[in-house]
Amino acid sequence: MQxxxxxxxxxxHEAGAHHWIENGWVAFSGSVITQVGSGEPPAGAQVLxxxxxVLTPGLIDLDxxxxxxxxxLDAHHxxxxxxxxxxxxxxxxxxxxxxxxxxxxxxxxxxxxxELALHGITTYMPxxxxxxxxxxxxxxxxxxxxxxxxEWGLRGYLGPSYRSAVGxxxxxxxxxxxxxxxxxxxxxxxxxxxxxxxxRDSDLVRPVLxxxxxxxxxxxxxxxxAEESARRGxxxxxxxxxxxWERAVILERHGITPLDLIERTGLLxxxxxxxxxxxxxxxxxxxxEEGVDLGRLAAAGxxxxxxxxxxxxxxxxxxxxxxxxxxxxxxxxxTDSFPPDLIRGMDVGLHSxxxxxxxxxxxxxxxxxxxxxxxxxxxxRPDLGRLEExxxxxxxxxxxxxxxxxxxxxxxxxxVLNGTARNATDTFVGGRHVVQDGRIPGVxxxxxxxxxxxxxxxxxxxxxxxxxRGRRQDVLFPPTFPVRRGEAFGGA
Numbered sequence: 001m002q003x004x005x006x007x008x009x010x011x012x013h014e015a016g017a018h019h020w021i022e023n024g025w026v027a028f029s030g031s032v033i034t035q036v037g038s039g040e041p042p043a044g045a046q047v048l049x050x051x052x053x054v055l056t057p058g059l060i061d062l063d064x065x066x067x068x069x070x071x072x073l074d075a076h077h078x079x080x081x082x083x084x085x086x087x088x089x090x091x092x093x094x095x096x097x098x099x100x101x102x103x104x105x106x107x108x109x110x111x112x113x114x115e116l117a118l119h120g121i122t123t124y125m126p127x128x129x130x131x132x133x134x135x136x137x138x139x140x141x142x143x144x145x146x147x148x149x150x151e152w153g154l155r156g157y158l159g160p161s162y163r164s165a166v167g168x169x170x171x172x173x174x175x176x177x178x179x180x181x182x183x184x185x186x187x188x189x190x191x192x193x194x195x196x197x198x199x200r201d202s203d204l205v206r207p208v209l210x211x212x213x214x215x216x217x218x219x220x221x222x223x224x225x226a227e228e229s230a231r232r233g234x235x236x237x238x239x240x241x242x243x244x245w246e247r248a249v250i251l252e253r254h255g256i257t258p259l260d261l262i263e264r265t266g267l268l269x270x271x272x273x274x275x276x277x278x279x280x281x282x283x284x285x286x287x288x289e290e291g292v293d294l295g296r297l298a299a300a301g302x303x304x305x306x307x308x309x310x311x312x313x314x315x316x317x318x319x320x321x322x323x324x325x326x327x328x329x330x331x332x333x334x335t336d337s338f339p340p341d342l343i344r345g346m347d348v349g350l351h352s353x354x355x356x357x358x359x360x361x362x363x364x365x366x367x368x369x370x371x372x373x374x375x376x377x378x379x380x381r382p383d384l385g386r387l388e389e390x391x392x393x394x395x396x397x398x399x400x401x402x403x404x405x406x407x408x409x410x411x412x413x414x415x416v417l418n419g420t421a422r423n424a425t426d427t428f429v430g431g432r433h434v435v436q437d438g439r440i441p442g443v444x445x446x447x448x449x450x451x452x453x454x455x456x457x458x459x460x461x462x463x464x465x466x467x468x469r470g471r472r473q474d475v476l477f478p479p480t481f482p483v484r485r486g487e488a489f490g491g492a
Contacts, residue, residue, distance in 0.1 A: 004041035007055035009411035013386035028393035031430035058122025058394030060375025063334025066112035066126040071337040087466030089170040092177040099132040099462035111452040120396040120424035123155040136186035139193040153432040162186025163212035214240035226266030242276040270301030277304040298328035303378035307336035308349025321362040332375040341421040393431040398423040
């Protein structure tokens with residue numbers, strides 16, 4: 001049977017561009033969109049009428065937290081204190097171990113995946129906080145995540161992360177503990193997982209290679225990653241061009257810039273996704289006014305995953321969204337931290353760019369394109385990120401019916417300025433109704449939240465174990481205001 005979703009505003013796609021249809025609908029059969037129009041849906045179609053809602057292509061998050069975020073613990077401190085939270089050289093150089101067992105890790109995965117779904121994400125590429133791991137993510141936990149992704153009906157581009165070194169502190173200064181053999185073993189696991197997923201040939205779960213940050217990967221491991229990526233046709237996501245100290249470390253160790261190292265090791269090509277790309281020669285603290293780095297990225301076909309909310313919280317702003325896009329770079333979006341809210345990300349990204357770089361630094365339409373067609377281009381999936389005949393029936397609906405949403409002007413401006421991704425009520429992935437009226441069928445969200453809170457307590461306690469001075473949690477994470485317990489207040 002043909003089905004249709006009707007909404008007051010539909011962000012349809014035609015001739016390579018998005019456009020609005022008022023009082024529109026999207027019809028689909030099986031997993032594919034058959035028609036997009038306005039007025040009455042096709043006769044005989046089973047219709048879901050969402051009223052005053054905005055129906056967009058399913059949102060694509062290519063730096064998606066499937067974990068419990070450490071940003072809530074480390075983003076508020078001065079740089080010296082935050083630096084110490086990564087853990088001591090003594091801890092990482094000894095016998096580090098996972099803070100959580102396999103069942104607790106899976107709770108994190110379920111919690112993170114549920115958050116993505118409820119914030120309107122239909123396609124994701126995961127990240128996790130390695131600070132809580134003994135070293136690398138395991139292929140087994142990624143297999144469990146693959147099964148959960150298929151069970152719930154999302155699209156996941158998955159692979160266990162791996163690294164050759166871990167950041168640590170010694171006498172308050174940043175350094176690294178090196179274990180190149182762990183990086184090689186991690187890549188071995190990642191390739192075994194990738195081969196399993198390729199053999200499975202699932203439309204929902206596809207493998208990618210996810211090395212950690214560039215400063216934690218040896219050139220040899222980067223070269224091997226590039227070779228295996230080419231051999232299997234796998235995308236590679238590498239966090240890089242992110243921070244000034246990353247650039248300083250690469251220059252000190254290798255005598256070249258991070259972008260030079262990416263090119264030298266064979267990773268600079270159309271299969272590479274780079275989260276952040278903040279520190280190119282367009283950054284005001286560097287001297288490349290001609291934007292040579294941007295031209296190199298564009299010519300190689302690299303995609304940049306902009307994570308505006310996290311970037312802003314750590315005190316930086318991309319220079320600039322329009323500079324990268326106008327250079328011909330494919331721009332996608334990521335959330336990178338909690339909440340996985342691409343709508344808030346668009347708001348913060350747009351307005352911080354305008355404050356720092358002027359009104360022409362970014363447009364809201366460009367951010368929505370990055371969350372849809374840009375993400376699809378980065379994944380090389382022309383069937384995603386658009387509502388048009390023949391595309392995958394991936395859709396996200398945001399309600400504008402709450403009094404607190406205010407009056408409605410342009411639907412996207414209204415959603416971004418007045419709402420958040422918590423306005424998401426329904427999503428479809430390949431025609432499957434994944435989120436229904438703000439719920440995930442069969443998932444007890446209240447119980448999952450309680451389990452996640454208990455796991456978070458273990459993660460928070462783990463910082464004391466890693467701390468060079470063994471400081472208590474209340475010292476590592478002081479409250480915003482003093483806490484008084486068990487006392488009477490006021491009175492005559």
